Amino acid sequence: MDPSLVDAMMPSLTAAVAAYGANVLVRAEDVAAVETVRLGQRLLARLRRNEDVRPRIDVAVQDLASALDDEDFRGALRAQIKKALKEDADLASELETLLAGSRVTAQAMGARSVAVTRNDGIISTGDNATIQR
Numbered sequence: 001m002d003p004s005l006v007d008a009m010m011p012s013l014t015a016a017v018a019a020y021g022a023n024v025l026v027r028a029e030d031v032a033a034v035e036t037v038r039l040g041q042r043l044l045a046r047l048r049r050n051e052d053v054r055p056r057i058d059v060a061v062q063d064l065a066s067a068l069d070d071e072d073f074r075g076a077l078r079a080q081i082k083k084a085l086k087e088d089a090d091l092a093s094e095l096e097t098l099l100a101g102s103r104v105t106a107q108a109m110g111a112r113s114v115a116v117t118r119n120d121g122i123i124s125t126g127d128n129a130t131i132q133r
Helices: 003-025 035-047 054-066 071-087 089-100
Strands: none
Touching: 003 035, 003 054, 003 071, 003 089, 035 054, 035 089, 054 071, 071 089
């Protein structure tokens, strides 16, 4: 299982949860929603097709919806996605296809957040930060 797949999914999933809260699990696609949110909805819909995986994903999404800035809840959703990918060999391929067909945008959320789609350098947002090489 490629961990970069989970990394690639998290901005869209988080955006969908941020936009709709726990209702993202049942909300129909909203024409006015941004592409990132719609992609997050599609990713969640695919993850939830498996009846064994659905309850775990739902709980993780509901927890994240209640505290979007909590890294532990983001981590819990990531962990459930990793478990789902290990349990379903075809799931990773389907999710990669969804991601490849999208124009994903980065979305920053929370204090001092930085939005990037790819970074090969240093990003610093802290007070009095010093960067040494």
